[in-house]
Amino acid sequence: AVVRHYKFSVVLKNATRLCSTKPIVTINGKFPGPTLYAREDDMVTVRVVNHVQYNITIHWHGIRQIRTGWADGPAYITQCPIQPGQSYIYNFTVMGQRGTLLWHAHITWLRATVHGAIVILPKRGVPYPFPKPDKEEIIVLGEWWKADVEKVLNQAMQSGLAPNLSDSHTINGHPGPVSNCSSQGYTLHVETGKTYMLRIINAAVNDELFFKLAGHSLTIVEVDATYTKPFSTDTLFIAPGQTTNALLTANQGTGKYLIAVSPFMDTVVAVDNITSTGTLHYKGTDALVPTALTTVPPQNATPVTNTFVESLRSLNSKNYPANVPLTIDHSLYLTIGVGINPCATCVNGSRVVADVNNVTFVMPTTALLQAHYFNISGVFTDDFPGNPPIPFNYTGSPPANLKTMNGTKVYRVAYNSSVQVVLQGTAFLAPESHPVHLHGFNFYGIGKGLGNFDPVNDPKKFNLVDPVERNTISVPTAGWTAIRFKADNPGVWFLHCHLEVHTTWGLKMAFLVDNGKGPNESILPPPSDIPQC
Numbered sequence: 001a002v003v004r005h006y007k008f009s010v011v012l013k014n015a016t017r018l019c020s021t022k023p024i025v026t027i028n029g030k031f032p033g034p035t036l037y038a039r040e041d042d043m044v045t046v047r048v049v050n051h052v053q054y055n056i057t058i059h060w061h062g063i064r065q066i067r068t069g070w071a072d073g074p075a076y077i078t079q080c081p082i083q084p085g086q087s088y089i090y091n092f093t094v095m096g097q098r099g100t101l102l103w104h105a106h107i108t109w110l111r112a113t114v115h116g117a118i119v120i121l122p123k124r125g126v127p128y129p130f131p132k133p134d135k136e137e138i139i140v141l142g143e144w145w146k147a148d149v150e151k152v153l154n155q156a157m158q159s160g161l162a163p164n165l166s167d168s169h170t171i172n173g174h175p176g177p178v179s180n181c182s183s184q185g186y187t188l189h190v191e192t193g194k195t196y197m198l199r200i201i202n203a204a205v206n207d208e209l210f211f212k213l214a215g216h217s218l219t220i221v222e223v224d225a226t227y228t229k230p231f232s233t234d235t236l237f238i239a240p241g242q243t244t245n246a247l248l249t250a251n252q253g254t255g256k257y258l259i260a261v262s263p264f265m266d267t268v269v270a271v272d273n274i275t276s277t278g279t280l281h282y283k284g285t286d287a288l289v290p291t292a293l294t295t296v297p298p299q300n301a302t303p304v305t306n307t308f309v310e311s312l313r314s315l316n317s318k319n320y321p322a323n324v325p326l327t328i329d330h331s332l333y334l335t336i337g338v339g340i341n342p343c344a345t346c347v348n349g350s351r352v353v354a355d356v357n358n359v360t361f362v363m364p365t366t367a368l369l370q371a372h373y374f375n376i377s378g379v380f381t382d383d384f385p386g387n388p389p390i391p392f393n394y395t396g397s398p399p400a401n402l403k404t405m406n407g408t409k410v411y412r413v414a415y416n417s418s419v420q421v422v423l424q425g426t427a428f429l430a431p432e433s434h435p436v437h438l439h440g441f442n443f444y445g446i447g448k449g450l451g452n453f454d455p456v457n458d459p460k461k462f463n464l465v466d467p468v469e470r471n472t473i474s475v476p477t478a479g480w481t482a483i484r485f486k487a488d489n490p491g492v493w494f495l496h497c498h499l500e501v502h503t504t505w506g507l508k509m510a511f512l513v514d515n516g517k518g519p520n521e522s523i524l525p526p527p528s529d530i531p532q533c
């Protein structure tokens, strides 16, 4: 294992997309930002220097951060923001993980342009558990607004309404040729007969996405830096925060094929049918192979997402076993959804809010981890309701009162206990799919279904043998997903919807995992340069 040092300078940079130019917040002037490479067991240090007028933090999405919560990054959860002119060194060791992850800003909506890939190679001499590809390619999917993204956010907060949709999706920073002013879109250059491993990342702000290559199928081998049983698919479904490694065999010989990215979103919420495209280009040939883009799934293609999600299984081999907790110490039932609250300062007198078990999370002004570690009282309470207070039909018609309670509440679990969480999507305002991300852990997705979770019959169908292991999972529209994880990492760990709009509205909570008793079980002391609020 070695130590790898990176420097991330947060700087403004002018960028031209869709015929207009605006300054964007970047790392080292790049969009997407630089790729962070490491091997399993390496130590990584990233010195982040903030040269812009916004507060910032960086999150290493999916890195377990065992005992090093100080380096996790969500603003006001594990650290105070790095203020203009200040710097902070993130220092962590990559343990027990290999594959593709992403890093991104974790404050307001800065992650729209402040994001990049994390590539974790296996330990030296350890092969992939699938045939070695000839080449690897990183593909970062994103969204582009012509307007300043922080203004889009602020306008939405003031109006109390949903924010404007993005103007395009992007592939490695390029909007597809969605209008004649687009510059050259993204091109993937291939040679006949070679295999490619695509490290695909969804860094979009608010969109779950379909990704598709005309005329070619993909073999999925890894998600969220955990190996899967390989399976072949025409269409990849990927939620924000998720990563997928897929093998592509360039077996079509000649020509150019379209690469398409389109959103998955329930039509009742908003119509967004922008398909952005790139090109897969066989070396030495230029003819566009007329394979239709009409094969991109429609915006509300729920069956496509279900088929994809149900195909995902842990590799569960001798070297990479699935260690699903078989007994449960904490069983939680969390309803997640959006509602409407009165708002005196909003233009419309009310605003859209989101909640977990009827609690709309209010961001504290001191980081929860600092408050916990230094015993600062009055920052949070540990009375988060693990089960909803009122029994009602979560997927039925709206109750008369959509009002949620505000609070900065955490749910406390003992170190090393096993936790089961049933995430139940509610349909009070509108049924939506929510990609839920848990910091600090990988979890197993042991079951999912439509409608209300049935505590008697649904557990009988749980997959406790080879469920997919990941850090971000989509809770189906008007349905539920069950996950399990072992709370073997002390600290304060954020759980939230990775659609930034829902996080902003309050669909977030945190787990507080107590220190263990053994010598290697407690949170390490904070670095001396940890930012103060």
Ligand code: C2O
Residues within 6 Å of the ligand: 059, 061, 074, 104, 106, 241, 437, 439, 494, 496, 498
């Ligand atoms: Cu990728 Cu809390 O986020």
